[in-house]
Amino acid sequence: MGNIVVSPHDKEGQHHMMATPTSNNPNGGSAATAKNKSEITVLLLGAGESGKSTLFKQVQFFHGVGITHDQERIELIEIVRLNVLENAKNLVAATQHLNIPIEQPENRETAKLIINSLNTNDLEDPSWSKRLYSLWKDAGIQKAYENREKFQLYDSTEYLFENLDRICSDKYVPTVVDVIRTRTKTIGITDMKFDVGDGKQLRLVDVGGQRNERRKWIHFFNTVDAVVFLTSLSEFDLNLYEDNGYWRVKESLRVFNEVVNNALFYKVPFVLLFNKRDLFEKKIATKSFSKYFSGFNEAEEKNPVACIEYMTKLFLNEITEHPLDTVSVKTLSAIDHDNSKQVFEEVKQFIMTQQHRE
Amino acid sequence: MGRKKKQVTLIDLECYTFCYELIYSDKDTRDCFFDYLITTHNEEAIYFIQKVQQFKKKDLTNNKKAKLAIEIFNCYLKDGGKYELNLSSKDRQHIKEEYEKVGQLDNCETCLLSDNIFTALEQQIHLSLKEANFPHFIKSPKFRELAMKQTTDFLDKIGFRMNAKKIDIIQRLLGSSSSIIASPSTQSLASLDGSMDSFRLSESLTGPIIDPNAFLRGESSNGWKLLDKHSHITVEDFRFMACKVFEKDSKAQDMSKFFQNLVGDPSADSTSRRQSAPNLASKSASYSERSMSLSVNNSPSLQRYNSENNNVRKISIDSSSNVTEYFEDMWTKSEKKTSNYTLYSYDLKTSMFDEADTDVMESLKNIHIFKTEVEYPYNVDFVVETFARSQYRIDFDNMLKESFSLDFMHVHQPPSEGEVRREEVSSSMLQEVWRFSYSLLNLKDRSFIVESSLMYDEQNRAYLLLKKSVDNVIIDDSDCVRGRLLQLMVFERKEKEKTIMTDFVVLDMKDSVNNIIFENCVAKRAKEFYDKGMSALKANMELIKHNFPTPSDSDRILETLVNNNKCGYCKLGFKLRTNNNSDLDDLDDL
Numbered sequence: 001m002g003n004i005v006v007s008p009h010d011k012e013g014q015h016h017m018m019a020t021p022t023s024n025n026p027n028g029g030s031a032a033t034a035k036n037k038s039e040i041t042v043l044l045l046g047a048g049e050s051g052k053s054t055l056f057k058q059v060q061f062f063h064g065v066g067i068t069h070d071q072e073r074i075e076l077i078e079i080v081r082l083n084v085l086e087n088a089k090n091l092v093a094a095t096q097h098l099n100i101p102i103e104q105p106e107n108r109e110t111a112k113l114i115i116n117s118l119n120t121n122d123l124e125d126p127s128w129s130k131r132l133y134s135l136w137k138d139a140g141i142q143k144a145y146e147n148r149e150k151f152q153l154y155d156s157t158e159y160l161f162e163n164l165d166r167i168c169s170d171k172y173v174p175t176v177v178d179v180i181r182t183r184t185k186t187i188g189i190t191d192m193k194f195d196v197g198d199g200k201q202l203r204l205v206d207v208g209g210q211r212n213e214r215r216k217w218i219h220f221f222n223t224v225d226a227v228v229f230l231t232s233l234s235e236f237d238l239n240l241y242e243d244n245g246y247w248r249v250k251e252s253l254r255v256f257n258e259v260v261n262n263a264l265f266y267k268v269p270f271v272l273l274f275n276k277r278d279l280f281e282k283k284i285a286t287k288s289f290s291k292y293f294s295g296f297n298e299a300e301e302k303n304p305v306a307c308i309e310y311m312t313k314l315f316l317n318e319i320t321e322h323p324l325d326t327v328s329v330k331t332l333s334a335i336d337h338d339n340s341k342q343v344f345e346e347v348k349q350f351i352m353t354q355q356h357r358e
Numbered sequence: 359m360g361r362k363k364k365q366v367t368l369i370d371l372e373c374y375t376f377c378y379e380l381i382y383s384d385k386d387t388r389d390c391f392f393d394y395l396i397t398t399h400n401e402e403a404i405y406f407i408q409k410v411q412q413f414k415k416k417d418l419t420n421n422k423k424a425k426l427a428i429e430i431f432n433c434y435l436k437d438g439g440k441y442e443l444n445l446s447s448k449d450r451q452h453i454k455e456e457y458e459k460v461g462q463l464d465n466c467e468t469c470l471l472s473d474n475i476f477t478a479l480e481q482q483i484h485l486s487l488k489e490a491n492f493p494h495f496i497k498s499p500k501f502r503e504l505a506m507k508q509t510t511d512f513l514d515k516i517g518f519r520m521n522a523k524k525i526d527i528i529q530r531l532l533g534s535s536s537s538i539i540a541s542p543s544t545q546s547l548a549s550l551d552g553s554m555d556s557f558r559l560s561e562s563l564t565g566p567i568i569d570p571n572a573f574l575r576g577e578s579s580n581g582w583k584l585l586d587k588h589s590h591i592t593v594e595d596f597r598f599m600a601c602k603v604f605e606k607d608s609k610a611q612d613m614s615k616f617f618q619n620l621v622g623d624p625s626a627d628s629t630s631r632r633q634s635a636p637n638l639a640s641k642s643a644s645y646s647e648r649s650m651s652l653s654v655n656n657s658p659s660l661q662r663y664n665s666e667n668n669n670v671r672k673i674s675i676d677s678s679s680n681v682t683e684y685f686e687d688m689w690t691k692s693e694k695k696t697s698n699y700t701l702y703s704y705d706l707k708t709s710m711f712d713e714a715d716t717d718v719m720e721s722l723k724n725i726h727i728f729k730t731e732v733e734y735p736y737n738v739d740f741v742v743e744t745f746a747r748s749q750y751r752i753d754f755d756n757m758l759k760e761s762f763s764l765d766f767m768h769v770h771q772p773p774s775e776g777e778v779r780r781e782e783v784s785s786s787m788l789q790e791v792w793r794f795s796y797s798l799l800n801l802k803d804r805s806f807i808v809e810s811s812l813m814y815d816e817q818n819r820a821y822l823l824l825k826k827s828v829d830n831v832i833i834d835d836s837d838c839v840r841g842r843l844l845q846l847m848v849f850e851r852k853e854k855e856k857t858i859m860t861d862f863v864v865l866d867m868k869d870s871v872n873n874i875i876f877e878n879c880v881a882k883r884a885k886e887f888y889d890k891g892m893s894a895l896k897a898n899m900e901l902i903k904h905n906f907p908t909p910s911d912s913d914r915i916l917e918t919l920v921n922n923n924k925c926g927y928c929k930l931g932f933k934l935r936t937n938n939n940s941d942l943d944d945l946d947d948l
Contacts, residue, residue, distance in 0.1 A: 075375055079489050152446065184489045187444050188400035212442040216399040244447035 040196070041203045041223050042351065045259055046230035047252045048209035048241050049155075051275035051334040053186045055230065056206040058340035061176060063194045073174045076182065080160070080174050081120040083182050084167060087157045088114045088132060094144040094151045102140040110135045129168035136161040149237040149287075152244075155279060156181040180335055185241075189216060196348060210242045214255070221262070226269045226351040229256055233280035233311060233331070236292045249292070253318055261321040269354035270327045271347050272315055274308060278333040326354055366506050366513060376496045376517035378488040387516055390504045394495045395487070402441035403483050406434045410476045423469035427462055430476070449482060694881070698888040701881060702729040705873075723870055730861040730884045736895050738851040741859070742821045791838060792879055794871075801875065804867055805838035808845070821849040842866040861887070 044052040092111040095102055102108045110131045122128060135141055145157070154160075159181050166172055174182075186208040196202045205220055207213060235248035243251075260270055281304045289307050290298040293314075300306035312329055319327065328350045332343045381387040392404045412418065413426050433439045435453055453475070457463055460470035495501055505513065513519070694701045704727035734741050792804040808825045825845040844864045852858050867876075 075493060079493075082485070082489065152448075185444065185486060187403070187486055187490045188395070188398040190398070190494055208444060210444050211437075212402070212444050219399060241446055242444070242450070244451075 037225070038199060039193070039201045039203050040225045040351065040355065041205060041220065042226045042228060043205050043207070043217070043220055043224050044228050044230065045207065045217065045255075046209050047248065047255050048185075048213075049183075049235070049248075050209055050230040050232045050252065051273075051332070052206050052209060052230050053184065053190075054180060054334040055228075055273075055275070055332070055340060055344065056190070056192070056204060057180050058334060058337060059194075059204055059344055060192060061180070061337070062341055062344070063192075073176070073179055076174050076179055077172060078120050079184060080167060080178050080182050081123045083154060083156065084123065084132070084160050084164070085114065085118060085120065087154055087160060088118075088135065090151060090153050091136075091141050091144055091157070094147070094153075095140050098144055098147055098150060100140050100143045100147075102135070102138050104134070104138055106131075107135045107138040107141070123168045124170040124172075126165075126168050129164040132168070133161065133164050136164075152241055154183040155234075155276070156183055176337075177335075180337075185210070187213060189219065196352065202348065212242070221264045224265070224268060225355070226271070227259065227265055228271045228273060228347060229259060230273045230275045230332075230334075231256065231315070232276045233274045233308065234276040234283050236289060237283070237287055247292075249314075253314065256315055257318040257320075260319050260327070263321070266322060268326070269351045270322055271350060272312075272327065272329045273343070273347075274311060274329070274331045275334050277304075277308075277331045278336065280304065280307075366508050366510055370510055370513060371502060371505060374513050374517040374519055378484075378492045380516045381492075381496075382484075384516055386504065387501075390500055391492075391495055394498055394500050395491060397500075398491065398494070400487070400491060402434065402443055403487055405441055406430070406443055406483060407480060409434070410480050413476065414473055420469050421467055424462070424466050427457075427469055427471050427475075428466055431457055431463060443479075443483065444486065445479070445482070449479065453479060696885075698732065699884040700731040701884050702731075703877065703880065704728065724867045726863075726865045726867060726871075726876060726880075728863055728880050730859075730863075730880075730887060732859045732861075732884070732888050732891065733852070734857045734859065734891060734895060735855055736857055736899070737855055738821065738849050738857040740899075741857045741891075741895060742849050790843070792841075794875060794879070801871065802869075803838040804841045804865075804871070806841050806843040806865070808843055839868050841868045859887070859891075 044056060046052050092102070092114055094100075095111075102111055114135075118128075144151075145153075148157075160167065163178070167178075186206060189205060189207050191203055191205040193201045193203045207217055207220075231252040232248070235252070238248045240246045240248055240251055256272070259265065260272075284302060284304060284307060288298075289301040290296045293310065296307070296310050308331060316324075316327075316329070328347070330343055330346065333339045381391060395401060395404050409426065409430050413423060413430065418426070431439075431453075433441050434443050435445070435450065436442070437450075456471065456475055462470050690707050691702055691704050694703070706723070706725075790806040790808060792806075794801040794803055806827050808827050825843065825847070827841070827843040842865070846862050848858075848860045850858045850860070
C-alpha cells in the first residue's frame with residue numbers, strides 16, 4: 001500500500017483523502033512522540049452513518065458535557081422533530097417509489113400534508129401525535145418500512161414514531177435517549193476534550209463520514225495518536241446515502257483499507273468497532289446475511305457470532321501494513337448507554353496501554 | 359420592557375436560546391458564523407451559499423450567469439468537485455438532471471437554468487448547518503466573545519430569553535443581576551470610613567490565603583487542587599458560582615470571598631481583626647477564622663449604617679468588596695446549638711418586603727438557607743474516607759431518601775439510566791428527597807437531583823464537597839416537586855483527631871413550605887448527620903482496629919484519593935483494604 005491514497009471516486013485527483021506526513025504539523029510531532037504529549041488525539045473515523053457521532057454523544061454524556069442538562073436538550077427539540085418529519089417524508093416517498101399504496105384515506109391526507117406543508121412547529125400540537133402514529137401503523141407504510149433497504153431511512157425511525165406522544169407536545173423536552181437516537185449528518189469536524197489521568201487529556205475528534213467529508217480528515221492525520229474506526233454491522237443490505245448504487249460494506253472496507261494502511265498510522269493504536277450490533281441481530285433474524293456474502297456458510301446465517309466473525313475476517317484481511325498487535329476489534333451498540341460506556345472505557349484502556357508500551 | 363441595558367455576561371448567554379435564522383440575518387453574527395464554519399472545515403457550505411446569492415442577482419448578465427452555473431456545478435455539485443457539498447445521492451442526481459435537461463454544461467454563453475434552480479439545495483444546506491453546526495457554534499468561544507462585547511438587547515435580537523422566571527433564584531439571591539442589588543457606588547463606600555480598615559485588611563489577606571486564580575485555572579501553586587478532574591462539576595462551575603456571587607470572575611479575591619460567604623460566619627466579632635501576616639494567616643487560620651478575618655461587614659460602623667438605611671439599594675458595594683452586605687441585609691441569621699450540632703438558619707428580613715419588588719420577593723419566599731456544623735472526634739481523612747465508602751451509606755430514613763452518601767459519587771461518569779432507576783447510584787449525581795409526612799397539609803415531597811464534586815485543600819487538610827442541582831430527567835420523581843440546591847460541605851481538620859463538618863445549603867423549594875415543618879426537617883437532618891455519621895465512623899474504626907477485610911470498592915473517589923495519595927496531593931488516613939468478604943452493609947447491626 002502506498003503512502004498516498006487517492007479517494008477512489010476521484011478521477012481528477014482532487015480528493016486526497018490521505019497523504020504522507022507533511023512538515024507543517026501543528027503539534028510539532030508525530031504519533032511516536034505521543035507518550036510525551038499532554039494531549040492524546042483520538043480520531044473517530046468511518047464511512048457515513050457508522051455511528052461515530054452517536055458514540056461521540058455518548059462520551060459527551062458520560063462526561064457531563066452538552067446534553068446532560070434540560071436546557072441544552074431543549075435546544076434540540078427542533079432537530080428531533082425534523083428527524084420525525086424527515087422519516088415520515090422518506091416513508092411516504094418510498095410508498096410512491098415502491099408502488100405500495102397507503103391504505104387508509106385519512107392517512108393519505110396526512111401524507112399529503114407531510115409532503116406539502118407540515119413543519120416542526122406544527123408538531124407542538126398533540127393531535128399530530130395521533131395522526132402521525134396512525135400513518136406509521138398504516139399497512140402501506142409498514143410494508144414500505146419492511147423494505148427499507150431499498151431507500152434511505154434513519155435507524156431511529158421506529159423509536160421516534162413510537163414516542164410521538166411525547167414529541168408532539170408543547171411541553172416536550174428531549175430525553176438523553178432521544179438526543180442519542182436523533183440522526184444528524186455530521187459535517188465538518190467537532191471535538192471535545194476530557195481528562196484521562198496522569199495529567200493527560202484525551203481529545204476526541206468526530207468527523208463526517210460521507211465521501212466529500214473524508215478529505216477533511218487529513219487535517220488531523222499528522223497529530224493523531226489513536227484511531228477508532230467504526231463500521232456498521234447492520235449495513236450489509238444497504239447502499240450509500242451519497243451514492244445510492246454503491247454497497248455500504250464495500251465502501252466501509254475500502255475506507256478502512258485506506259485508513260489502516262496509511263503510513264501515518266503505522267505506529268498508532270487502531271481500534272475497529274463493529275457498531276449497531278443490536279440492529280444487526282434483529283436484522284439477521286429476518287433477512288438473509290449469506291445472500292450478500294458468497295463466501296459465508298448459509299447454515300450459519302442466523303448466528304450473529306458467526307456473522308460477526310466473518311465480518312471481522314473481511315476487515316482484518318484488508319490490513320496489509322499496520323502491525324496487527326496494535327489493532328483491537330470490538331463490537332458495540334452505540335445507542336446503548338451502558339455498552340458504549342464499557343466499550344469506550346476498554347478502548348481508552350487499550351489506547352493508553354499501547355501508549356505506555358511505546 | 360424597561361429592562362436595563364447591560365453588558366452581556368456568560369450567565370445571560372445561558373439564559374437565551376438562539377435562533378439560526380435570526381443569527382443568519384444579522385451581519386455581525388453571520389460573519390462570525392462563517393468564520394466558525396471555516397475553522398471547522400465547512401467552507402464549502404458558505405462558498406456555495408455565496409455563489410448562489412451571486413447567481414440570483416438580477417444585474418448579472420446572462421453570459422456571466424451561465425459561467426457561474428457551470429462553476430457551481432463543477433465546484434460544488436459534481437462528484438469530487440473542489441468544494442463538493444455533502445449531498446444525498448437523490449439530490450445530486452436531481453440537480454444533475456436539471457443541468458443535463460437544458461444542456462447547460464455544454465453551454466457557457468447562455469444560462470438556460472431557472473433562477474431558483476438552487477433554492478431547494480440552498481435550503482438543504484442551511485438545514486444541515488442548522489442541525490449539525492449551529493448548536494456547536496453558539497457554544498463556541500468565537501460566538502461568546504462576540505456576544506459578550508454587546509449589551510443584552512443584542513441577545514434579544516438574535517434569540518429568545520428562556521424561562522426568565524426560572525433563571526435561577528439562587529442567581530438572583532447571590533448574584534447581582536437582580537434589581538434589588540445595586541450597582542457599585544464608591545461614593546457611599548467612601549462614607550463608610552470606619553469600615554475601610556477592615557476592608558483593606560480583608561484585601562490584604564484574601565490573596566495569599568487562597569490564590570483563587572490558580573484555583574480557577576486548576577493549578578496548584580497555593581495548595582488548591584481539584585481532587586477529581588473528571589467530575590461533572592468543573593472549575594467552570596465554581597467560576598460560575600463565584601461569578602454569581604461577585605460579578606467579576608477574574609478578581610483574585612473572588613473565590614475566597616465566595617467561600618467566606620458560604621462557609622464563613624459573618625456575624626463574628628472583632629476577633630476577625632487579627633493582624634497576622636498573610637502567610638501566617640494562611641497557615642494558621644481555619645476557614646471560619648479566616649472568613650471572620652475577611653469579613654468586611656462586621657464593622658460596627660457598617661452595621662450602624664445598615665440599620666439607619668433600610669433601603670438596600672443604597673448599600674454601598676464596591677466591585678472589589680462583596681455581596682455579604684446584601685446577604686446580611688436580606689437575611690437574618692439565628693443560631694440553635696445542641697450538644698451534637700449547631701444549626702444556623704437564615705430568614706428573610708421583614709424590611710425586605712417593603713423594599714424589593716414583589717416578583718423577586720415571591721421567588722425568595724421559596725428560598726431556604728441554613729448551615730449545619732457537626733464535630734466528629736476523628737481524623738479528617740478518616741471521616742471523608744469513611745463517608746466515601748459505599749458500605750457506609752447514610753440513609754436518612756424518614757426524611758431523606760438518599761443523602762450524604764459520598765459513595766453515590768463515582769465522580770467520573772454519570773449513572774446509567776438503569777442504575778438510576780434501581781437507585782443503586784453512582785457518580786456525581788445523587789437524589790435528595792425531603793419527605794414531609796404531614797398528609798393533612800397535603801404537602802408534596804421535594805426532590806433534588808444533585809451532582810457533586812469533591813476537592814481537597816492540601817494546605818489546610820480540608821475537603822470541600824460542592825453539590826448543585828441539575829436538570830436530569832432520567833430520575834423519576836414525579837411524586838415530588840423538583841427543587842434546586844446549591845450546597846457546599848467542608849470537612850476541616852480541627853485537631854489531629856477532630857473534624858468539623860460545615861454544611862451550607864441554599865434550597866429553592868419551588869413552592870412555599872411551612873416554616874415550622876421546614877425547620878423541623880432541617881433539625882432532624884442535622885441530628886441524623888451526627889448520629890448516623892458517628893455510627894459509620896465508629897463501625898469503620900472497629901474495622902481498622904481488627905483489621906477486618908472490607909468489600910472491594912470500585913468507587914472512583916477512592917481511586918482518585920489513592921491516585922492523589924500517590925502523587926502526594928493528599929494523604930489517606932489509613933491503609934485501604936481490598937478483600938471482599940465482610941458483610942457489614944447494615945449499619946444498624948453494628
